[in-house]
Amino acid sequence: MAILHTVNKSPFERNALDSCLKFASDGAAVLLIEDGVYAALRDTAVTERVASALERVSLFVLGPDLKARGFAEERLIAGVKVVDYDGFVDLAAEHDKVQAWL
Template identity: 45%
Template sequence: MLHTINKSPFEKDSLSTCLRYADKGASVLFIEDAVYACTKGTQFEKAIHDNHGDIKFYVLGPDLEARGLDNSNLTTNIEIVDYKGFVKLVADNEKTQNWL
């Protein structure tokens, strides 16, 4: 299953709710303001690292760039995708859960 999150983790706890539901083998994609969840040195780094291996984490590149961020700002184990990559994730996963 693909999970998308679009809110900053500092604004809403969608990330922790999502992680309660993301099973082994799931993918999580951060878009819009949720891209801040993948940056280095935040209180959310640990949650991402603890789940890495079971869950694959992705971030939408154009949303990252729009916010003045790039690969060098990201914590480890996050893969950057473009919109085509986003489409592929939706197509490759039978179901998508959008944690609004």
């Protein structure tokens, strides 16, 4: 069963991302939304963890949320893909289940 995991909390305030990555199975998709987009930025305390997760899961970031926080796509960890709202809907439709990590 393909699962889309969404994380909307900053990895610097909550452990939602760590929990998500711990339980996400190989081949799963993780979409970082709202303050969760901070996890996709290069040169942070979680960069190594997120980059390592890219070996087994697909990571996406919601572009409008990234832009709303003042970050350009150039700041993202290599391998993280940017999606817009239509892309979010496509990801949800492509997966059997959506799991929100709060």
